Amino acid sequence: MKILIQALLISLAVHLLYFGGSILYGYILTKNYTPDIENAVGLDSEVAFGYAVDPFFFILTFLGVAFFCGILIYVIKKYKGEKDGDHSTI
Numbered sequence: 001m002k003i004l005i006q007a008l009l010i011s012l013a014v015h016l017l018y019f020g021g022s023i024l025y026g027y028i029l030t031k032n033y034t035p036d037i038e039n040a041v042g043l044d045s046e047v048a049f050g051y052a053v054d055p056f057f058f059i060l061t062f063l064g065v066a067f068f069c070g071i072l073i074y075v076i077k078k079y080k081g082e083k084d085g086d087h088s089t090i
Contacts, residue, residue, distance in 0.1 A: 003077075007070035011062050 003070050003073050004066075006073055007066045010069040010073075011066035014065055015058075015062055
């Protein structure tokens, strides 16, 4: 159970860093944007922000990263236990 909680927390941290980085990148691009009105041809009258993604995709990526992290944590603990001479199961 401890490995599961650790894997879920690492997955949450990875997703927060990814989305936070995306938001920060978009914010920086928006703050530094200077329109070139002189050379603009055929200006659009509509504006769109962001993109639409199926929420099920985010659940799958969250669980996939958690699964990968869980396996990685298990292997590291298993290797570390055998290296220290402790052959008990974790």
